[in-house]
Amino acid sequence: MYYKNNIGSIYYEVHGQENATTIVFSHGVTMDHRTFKEQVNALKDEYRVIVWDMPYHGKSSEIHKNLQFSTTAADFIIELLDSLDIPNAILSGLSLGSFVTQQAAYKYPDRVVATIHLSGGSLYPKCPKWLKVLNPVFSLPISILSHQSLAKHFAKHKAITPHTIAYLEEGVHKTGKKALMHLINEMINDMVIGLPEPLEQPMLITYGDHELSPIKKMNKKWHHNSLNSQLSVVENAHHILNQDNPEECNKVLLYFLKSLA
Incomplete structure (x- = not known):
């Protein structure tokens, strides 16, 4: 199904029980709704599960490059909920999707029951403004590497299982270099712009045991500074923990979701 507004169109799917608590999953860079296949299967019997392709990804359209990606995507989520007559939801985001989830939770606090952050x-x-110097640092190798080399390098630094690596490689080819550079720059800009205050909603923070050390430290600090949060580490998983080890990831998700009842 598609939702359209004057900015663009997004592809989405709704699974599960119509009157149950709604969970919206937002994916990471170069990915699409398919990354959450195992989460949909695990949750649809008890929850209403929405997965979607964010702008620039999958079956969704691009948006104007001057629009801040994360806030625009957050607006899309709320508009989609409005179109489906859903008053509020739990938002879950993977990597880039975590930024989108935070923007939605901050901008629309009454619409977001809780947040889940995967990697x-x-x-x-x-973050300090000097972080923007990383924009050309990331853009240069993306521009000079071949598509095949870029896809392999990108995937092997984010996943450990063959099927997840293959999925990420496919996503890099579909997304393309131009969009990938733009989205990475948007993530860095998001970190520099930041949010003026922490989120108030209950929060799950989780990452894989093979995750990069800086991200592990950042998540531990985030949990330490967030009184209403839970922290979990998924074993045998890298950045895309929901695909590397879906069984363990789903256990972590269900434990948190049950704690909200």
């Missing part, structure tokens, strides 16, 4: 990073407090 995410806190937008509060904001």
